Amino acid sequence: MKKFRIYFVLLFLVSILVGCTETNILDRVGLTTLVGYDVGTEERISTTAVVREINPEFQSNVEVITTENETSKGNRLKANRRLSKKITIGQMRVVLFGEEVAKGDLHFYIDSLLENPSVSNGLYLAVVEGDTSELLQHEYKNIDDIGQHIYRLMEQNIKNEHMISSTLHEIAHDYYMKGKDIAMPIIKREEEFVELTGVALFNGGKMVSALPVEDSFYLKIMRDSFKAGIFETILPKEDIPPALMKDTITEMPVAFDAIRSKRTLKLVDPATPEFDVQLKIKARLLEVHPNINTGDPKVIEGLESAVSKNLSKELTRIVAQSQSVQSDIFGFGDTYRSSVRNSELTKEKWHEMYKNMKINVKVKFEILRDGVFE
Structure with missing residues (x-):
C-alpha cells in the first residue's frame, strides 16, 4: 500500500510538471x-x-x-x-x-x-x-x-x-x-x-x-589526430629520390587512405618562442605512378622519405601563413601558457609573440602493406 501511494504521488507530480x-x-x-x-x-x-x-x-x-x-x-x-x-x-x-x-x-x-x-x-x-x-x-x-x-x-x-x-x-x-x-x-x-x-x-x-x-x-593533422581519411598530394621533382625517377618524371601524384596520425608538440625555447612539432603518420598507398615498383622495400622507403619531406614543407607553409595574420589556429599559445610558469599570457600578447615564433616540423611517414592496418 505504501509503494502504491509513492507511485501515485510521483504520477501526480509528473502530470503537474507536464501541464506547466x-x-x-x-x-x-x-x-x-x-x-x-x-x-x-x-x-x-x-x-x-x-x-x-x-x-x-x-x-x-x-x-x-x-x-x-x-x-x-x-x-x-x-x-x-x-x-x-x-x-x-x-x-x-x-x-x-x-x-x-x-x-x-x-x-x-x-x-x-x-x-x-x-x-x-x-x-x-x-x-x-x-x-x-x-x-x-x-x-x-x-x-x-x-x-x-x-x-x-x-x-x-x-x-x-x-x-x-x-x-x-x-x-x-x-x-x-x-x-x-x-x-x-x-x-x-x-x-x-x-x-x-x-x-x-x-x-x-x-x-x-x-x-x-x-x-x-x-x-587537421596539425591541430588534431587523424583517425581515418583520404589524402592526395603531388610530389615535386626536388622531393622525389633519384631512384624513383622514371621516364623523366617532373612530378608524382600519390594518394593514401586509412590515415592515422599522432602529433607531439614541445616548447624548446620560451624566449623566441620555438617549438618542435613531431608527426607520426601511417597510411595505405592507393595510387602512385604506374612505373613505381611498390613491391620493392627500397622503393617504398624512398617514397616514404619523399612524402615526409613534402608534408614537412606544406605544414611549415600553412603555419607561416597563419603567423603572417597572427592567427594561432593550432594552439601553440596554449602549449606556451601551460609550459611557462607565470606567463600572464593574453590573446594580444600571444599574437605579438606568435608572428615571430619559430617551428621545427619533423614528419615520419610510414606506408603500410595493402590490406594491413594496425
Whole structure:
C-alpha cells in the first residue's frame, strides 16, 4: 500500500510538471533548421532563416525568409509576422556568417548563441563567400531543403575528416582560450551546387585570412589526430629520390587512405618562442605512378622519405601563413601558457609573440602493406 501511494504521488507530480510545460505541436510550429547573418543597411543585422513547416498530413514545406533589424531577436519577430506558425529554433543545425560579418567581429553572435538555452552546442558554424542570403534564397533545381542539405554537407565531410569540425562548443572553447584562435569551414554556391571551398582563419573574433580547401588536410593533422581519411598530394621533382625517377618524371601524384596520425608538440625555447612539432603518420598507398615498383622495400622507403619531406614543407607553409595574420589556429599559445610558469599570457600578447615564433616540423611517414592496418 505504501509503494502504491509513492507511485501515485510521483504520477501526480509528473502530470503537474507536464501541464506547466509549454508544448509545441509539430503542425503548429515552424522549425528553423539554419540561420544566416549578413550586414544589413544602416548598421542593421540581416537575417536569413530556413524554416520547415509541417501540415497535419505530415507534408512539409520549406520557407526561406530574410529580414533586417537592430537585433537578431527583432528579426525573429519580423519573421514570425510573415508565417502562419510560430518559429522555433530548437532544431537549428547550422549558423552561417556572411563574409562581411565574419570580417567584422563574431563575439556578439557567439555569445548570443551560447546564452540561448534552445540552441544546441552541437550545431555547426561556417563562413559563406559573399552573402548568406544570396546562397540561401537561390532556387536550386535539385535541392528541396537548403538547410538540411548544408547540414548534411558539413556533417559528412567533418565525420569523414575531409574538413575541420566547427561546432558551437568547439568554436566557443577556442575563442575563449588565451592561446588559440578559431577556424571555420568556408562554403560557396557554385551554379546549382553548394560546396566547401576553404577554411577561414580568425584573429580573435575577426576573419583575417583563408586557406584553400586542399589545405584542410594539413590543417587537421596539425591541430588534431587523424583517425581515418583520404589524402592526395603531388610530389615535386626536388622531393622525389633519384631512384624513383622514371621516364623523366617532373612530378608524382600519390594518394593514401586509412590515415592515422599522432602529433607531439614541445616548447624548446620560451624566449623566441620555438617549438618542435613531431608527426607520426601511417597510411595505405592507393595510387602512385604506374612505373613505381611498390613491391620493392627500397622503393617504398624512398617514397616514404619523399612524402615526409613534402608534408614537412606544406605544414611549415600553412603555419607561416597563419603567423603572417597572427592567427594561432593550432594552439601553440596554449602549449606556451601551460609550459611557462607565470606567463600572464593574453590573446594580444600571444599574437605579438606568435608572428615571430619559430617551428621545427619533423614528419615520419610510414606506408603500410595493402590490406594491413594496425
